[in-house]
Amino acid sequence: MHNYISDLKKHIGKKVTLKGWVYNSRSSGKIKFLLLRDGTGLCQCIYFKGECEEKALEDFAKLTQETTVEVTGVVREEPRSPGGVELGAETLNILHITKDFPISPKDHGVDFLMNNRHLWIRSKKQNAILRIRAEIVSAIYDFFNGKGFTLSDAPIFTPNACEGTSTLFETQYFDEKAYLSQSGQLYMEAAAAALGKAYCFGPTFRAEKSKTRRHLIEFWMVEPEVAFANLKDNMELAEQFVEYIVGRVLKNKKEELKTLERDTSTLEKIKAPFPKLHYKEAVEILLKKDTGFKDGNDFGATDETIISSQFDKPVFVHHYPTAIKAFYMKEEEADPTYSLSCDLLATEGYGEIIGGGQREDRLEILEKKIKEHDLNLEHLKWYTDLRRYGAFQSSGFGLGLERTVSWICGLSHVRETIAFPRMYGRMYP
Numbered sequence: 001m002h003n004y005i006s007d008l009k010k011h012i013g014k015k016v017t018l019k020g021w022v023y024n025s026r027s028s029g030k031i032k033f034l035l036l037r038d039g040t041g042l043c044q045c046i047y048f049k050g051e052c053e054e055k056a057l058e059d060f061a062k063l064t065q066e067t068t069v070e071v072t073g074v075v076r077e078e079p080r081s082p083g084g085v086e087l088g089a090e091t092l093n094i095l096h097i098t099k100d101f102p103i104s105p106k107d108h109g110v111d112f113l114m115n116n117r118h119l120w121i122r123s124k125k126q127n128a129i130l131r132i133r134a135e136i137v138s139a140i141y142d143f144f145n146g147k148g149f150t151l152s153d154a155p156i157f158t159p160n161a162c163e164g165t166s167t168l169f170e171t172q173y174f175d176e177k178a179y180l181s182q183s184g185q186l187y188m189e190a191a192a193a194a195l196g197k198a199y200c201f202g203p204t205f206r207a208e209k210s211k212t213r214r215h216l217i218e219f220w221m222v223e224p225e226v227a228f229a230n231l232k233d234n235m236e237l238a239e240q241f242v243e244y245i246v247g248r249v250l251k252n253k254k255e256e257l258k259t260l261e262r263d264t265s266t267l268e269k270i271k272a273p274f275p276k277l278h279y280k281e282a283v284e285i286l287l288k289k290d291t292g293f294k295d296g297n298d299f300g301a302t303d304e305t306i307i308s309s310q311f312d313k314p315v316f317v318h319h320y321p322t323a324i325k326a327f328y329m330k331e332e333e334a335d336p337t338y339s340l341s342c343d344l345l346a347t348e349g350y351g352e353i354i355g356g357g358q359r360e361d362r363l364e365i366l367e368k369k370i371k372e373h374d375l376n377l378e379h380l381k382w383y384t385d386l387r388r389y390g391a392f393q394s395s396g397f398g399l400g401l402e403r404t405v406s407w408i409c410g411l412s413h414v415r416e417t418i419a420f421p422r423m424y425g426r427m428y429p
């Protein structure tokens with residue numbers, strides 16, 4: 001079996017062969033240092049005249065950044081080295097010389113880095129982000145599976161709009177028109193009636209013609225849906241969930257958070273319950289600040305930052321005006337101008353990471369809303385069936401993975417939270 005750097009601690013005192021890429025190399029008198037990268041970690045390989053092959057010392061001079069090499073040596077304990085070990089190297093076999101690797105330690109512009117994203121992801125910081133993303137993904141599955149939810153994949157091709165018609169990606173489905181899914185929610189409501197507690201987790205698509213630090217065209221969303229849950233239950237589930245994923249990253253990704261220089265003291269405070277504000281209370285905060293915000297509107301990024309800066313935990317805003325929410329959101333019975341909706345705003349100005357609420361379960365009102373939103377009742381017949389055959393109360397939410405990664409990693413832009421981001425004006429590489 002091939003040896004990987006992440007496993008070297010198990011081989012202290014033994015001779016191993018590693019393959020990888022040159023991360024850095026330098027000489028100092030009789031000693032030469034090769035910092036080897038194999039994707040699983042970094043390992044300092046030390047070539048000492050007299051203890052390694054003469055040829056290795058000669059070839060060392062040919063090493064360039066990202067050249068592929070094979071190294072044999074003895075694993076030694078070294079607390080100061082990455083991973084707590086180093087290699088007393090004996091041989092150096094160059095497998096492929098890399099000329100002019102485009103990304104050097106100097107500063108590059110964002111456009112250049114994005115054009116070279118396929119190479120940029122090899123860097124230490126990008127590596128740390130992708131590892132934290134993977135930890136969050138696995139925490140997502142563990143949380144819902146551990147709570148008795150059944151993973152139910154939602155389709156990507158759909159005949160209907162879930163989140164309004166302005167951000168739909170239209171495509172051809174043989175002789176019919178189809179759209180790329182904006183959300184799996186409607187399907188999860190059907191799954192909740194079948195399975196009680198269901199969730200989907202997958203890519204979703206929004207043709208948002210805006211270049212902001214929070215918007216991607218293709219982003220991953222996890223969407224739980226729970227039969228017989230109300231708005232309060234929904235917020236409780238969401239806060240437990242967010243506490244869990246933050247806790248998992250703090251526990252299992254300490255090194256990566258350090259690489260990113262993330263201030264973890266703010267993350268340590270993310271413990272349920274979270275503060276909960278009625279939309280009207282959030283509006284009061286904004287009106288006091290005199291920002292020009294108008295009651296009844298949705299919050300912009302600045303508004304969200306003002307609201308969330310009042311707290312050191314994420315904050316829920318609930319009961320948004322019905323007029324600014326999607327057709328499926330249940331209207332409050334006492335005052336239908338407000339809806340049983342909730343968004344969760346992250347700390348430190350990272351903005352909305354969750355959107356959700358209680359679903360309209362009264363067939364007549366649902367059909368009326370579908371018409372009012374100018375949506376096709378025929379295409380949504382299957383969805384209205386859920387309230388025709390065994391109507392049930394149901395709530396759920398969607399957490400955007402990339403915004404969550406951005407918040408937990410402390411990044412200024414979502415473009416670094418996914419290996420190959422799709423953004424407005426960028427589909428390469």
Ligand code: 4AD
Pocket residue numbers: 162163182183184185206208214215216217219221223224352353354355356357396397398399400401402403414
């Ligand atoms: O608030 P949204 O639009 O809610 C829904 O799609 C519901 N159907 C979810 C549900 O109830 N099952 O989106 C949910 C989350 C947002 O809070 C945000 O984190 C993320 O999805 N999101 C985006 N992330 C990156 N780029 C975009 N363009 C995003 N749009 C939404």
